[in-house]
Amino acid sequence: MIRLKTTDNCTGKTISHMAVSGELSSDNIATAFRGLLPLSNKTLKDITDETPDLLVFPDCIENTEDRIKDMPVITLDIPLGKNISAEAAKIKTGNIAGFIGIPSDRPGGKEVHLKITSRFVNERPGEEDRDYFLYYLLEKVFSVNLFDLKDLSRKGQFDFLLFLFPYYLKKALSRGLFKTYTFYKKNDMNIRGQIDVARHIKENTPFRGNIACNIRERTADNYLTQLIRHTIEVIRTRSFGTHILSCDKVTKNAVEDIVLSTPSYKGGERDKIIRENLKLIKHPYFTDYAALQKLCLAILSRQKVNYGADSKKIYGLLFDVAWLWEEYLAGLLKSRDFKHPQNKKGSGWLYMFENKINDTDADKKYSHIFPDFYKPGEWVLDAKYKKIIGGQIAREDLYQLITYMHVMKIPRGGFIFPRTEKEKGVDENKTFVLKGYGGTIHTFGLEIPLNPQSREDFAEKMKASETELLERIRNNYVGEENNV
Numbered sequence: 072m073i074r075l076k077t078t079d080n081c082t083g084k085t086i087s088h089m090a091v092s093g094e095l096s097s098d099n100i101a102t103a104f105r106g107l108l109p110l111s112n113k114t115l116k117d118i119t120d121e122t123p124d125l126l127v128f129p130d131c132i133e134n135t136e137d138r139i140k141d142m143p144v145i146t147l148d149i150p151l152g153k154n155i156s157a158e159a160a161k162i163k164t165g166n167i168a169g170f171i172g173i174p175s176d177r178p179g180g181k182e183v184h185l186k187i188t189s190r191f192v193n194e195r196p197g198e199e200d201r202d203y204f205l206y207y208l209l210e211k212v213f214s215v216n217l218f219d220l221k222d223l224s225r226k227g228q229f230d231f232l233l234f235l236f237p238y239y240l241k242k243a244l245s246r247g248l249f250k251t252y253t254f255y256k257k258n259d260m261n262i263r264g265q266i267d268v269a270r271h272i273k274e275n276t277p278f279r280g281n282i283a284c285n286i287r288e289r290t291a292d293n294y295l296t297q298l299i300r301h302t303i304e305v306i307r308t309r310s311f312g313t314h315i316l317s318c319d320k321v322t323k324n325a326v327e328d329i330v331l332s333t334p335s336y337k338g339g340e341r342d343k344i345i346r347e348n349l350k351l352i353k354h355p356y357f358t359d360y361a362a363l364q365k366l367c368l369a370i371l372s373r374q375k376v377n378y379g380a381d382s383k384k385i386y387g388l389l390f391d392v393a394w395l396w397e398e399y400l401a402g403l404l405k406s407r408d409f410k411h412p413q414n415k416k417g418s419g420w421l422y423m424f425e426n427k428i429n430d431t432d433a434d435k436k437y438s439h440i441f442p443d444f445y446k447p448g449e450w451v452l453d454a455k456y457k458k459i460i461g462g463q464i465a466r467e468d469l470y471q472l473i474t475y476m477h478v479m480k481i482p483r484g485g486f487i488f489p490r491t492e493k494e495k496g497v498d499e500n501k502t503f504v505l506k507g508y509g510g511t512i513h514t515f516g517l518e519i520p521l522n523p524q525s526r527e528d529f530a531e532k533m534k535a536s537e538t539e540l541l542e543r544i545r546n547n548y549v550g551e552e553n554n555v
Contacts, residue, residue, distance in 0.1 A: 073103050073183045078190040079168050079392055080458055083148055083161035089185075097158070099181070104147075104157035106173040106183035110385070111147035115167070118144060124386035125171065126369055128235060129394050142166070144389065145185075166456055168205055169389035189392060190458075191491065191519040203529040204489075204519055208395040211402055213238040215318050231388060232370050233306055233315055237322040240299070243363040244325045246356070248291040248332055255286045291332040294347040295364060300333040301341050302367040345371055393456040397443060400454050400487055403537055407544070409444040409452070423478055442475045449548055451475045452515075455488040459514065472512065473505065482510040483548065487540070490516035502547075513547055515540055 074091040077084055086103045087095050095103070110118065119127050146163040164187055173183040191204035209215070215234045243249070257263065258274055264286035271283035303326055306312040317323045348368060352361040401411040412421070423438045444452040453472050464486060472484045501514040518536040523529035 073099050073106075073181050074186070075103060075183065076186045076188065077162060077164055078188050078192060079164050079166055080190055081162070081164045083163050085158065085161055087158065089162065091186075101157045102175070102181055103183050104160060105176065107145065107147060107162065107185070110145055110171070110173075112143050115142055115144060115389075118385075122385040124384050125389065126232075126365075126387070127389045127391070129391060144171075166391060166393040167389050168202075168392045169387060171385065171387035171389070173385050187389075191489065191521065193522060201526075203523060203526055205390070205392070205395075206526070207529065207533055208392070208399050209234060209390075212395055212398045214322075215315060230309075232366060233309065233312075235366060236302065236306060236370065237315060237318055237325075239359070239363040239366050240325050240329075241321050243357075243359040244328065246359055248328060249293070249295050249357065249360050250289050250291050251293045251295070252287055252289050253293050255288065256283070257286055258283045292335055294344060295352070295360065296329055296333050297336060297340075297344045298348045298364065298367045298371075299329050300336050301338075301344055302370050303329060304336075304338065305371060341371065393454075396456040396489065397454040400444065403541070404444050404452070407446070407541060409446050409450070411444055412441045421479065440475060440478060442479070445475070445479060445481065447479075448481060449483065450544065451479060451481050451484045452544075453484070453486050455486050457488075459486065459488045459490075459516075464512075464514070469512070473510075476510055477508065483513070484510065485513040485515055485544070485547075487515045487517060489519050491519055491521050515543055 073095070075086065075089040076091050077089050086100050086107075115127060118125060142165050144164070144167050148161040148163055150159050150161075168187045168189050170184065170186045173185070175181055175183075188202045189205045191202075193201040193203060209231070213235055215237060256267070256270070258270075258281050260280055260282070262282050262284060264284045267283045267285050274283055275281050303316065306315055309315075316326050345368065348364055351364055401409075404411070421440050421442070423440050442451050443454045444450070451472060453468065455468065468486070472486070476482065476484045503512040504510075505512065517540050520529055520532040520536075523532060
């Protein structure tokens, strides 16, 4: 096994510098290069379409308007010249974190395991794998306290799937219990449906008072709710399963609803239920159930795609950290009454024009605007996970924010991005005064502790950083109001 490790938003590392165990031989570098090559420069959508065992969260990359689906997971930069070699190739990454397992294309060959951590991973000696920042985002977004789980295995990468379960379960059940028509074969004294004469003669001779009937009913006890029930039972077997299934009142009630709705559950039918769910739900109303269905299948089949598995397909689990960052900020800013339109769901959008031209899909693509966060009359804020160096904002990001400010008649705009302790004072608290109609644009860096003593220490320092950020936003608004 060849183990490689890098961070998100890496501008370029050679394969030998990514090796977990130190220097690699030329043969191993060549093997790793061949393994990574099929992933190079391919978009997230292309990879997920070709490799169903490579799971990407959030699941809605098709519906996003910020081009996540068009971003490559990794990019291989091969210098041009006379001596082109695998040793000289550099691997670049974007806003994606997680891990990928790449089986060997040769009999008896070595698998390549690529781990991508956040760029804020702990730098303390011996603790380089402790990605407290990614854990913290997952905790806040998915409402599961990972910091209380002391026995979370560093090798149990697919345990992340279990922590996503409450989030997707609650989203799906917000649509109500999934019901479908199911056929039942009954043989009792209650006559319902169609009498099955042949089966009645076979099973009730001599006559004992029962009647064999075939019934078609719309019920919540079906192939999908059974799949969810099997997933719940698997999670219960884990040492932290009770914690996950009762992380909040809504999750606890949702689990109880599924259990009560599946009286025909049998643990020995798991393989049968998995086969019945291999075809994902396509109905647009049940999109959230399709996402939950895919997650349940991944949890129940994770032994086939976990580290060390005998698989011939690329497998793994990836997170769009930019999406996690935005959803984390949404929870943080909610306490200050900021609104959070969600372009991935198509909700909360604002119309750019006073007069509505038409209601076609083409019109919606350019006339609907989705600011990340706004507070009417006070702020328009944009979440940026990518690096912002020296306060230099990309031109397209500036143009977008200025457009939102103008259309919404809000004089203050800002960018919120994560920064390390090393960057303090370098690229935060910048203020740009606009010409023309006026207005100001600010940059707000949220400090991410790099070398905490423990997970609890990291959480405490993050809370202090959050308080400081909210105070800076408030003070900038109050200060400008006083100068008017």
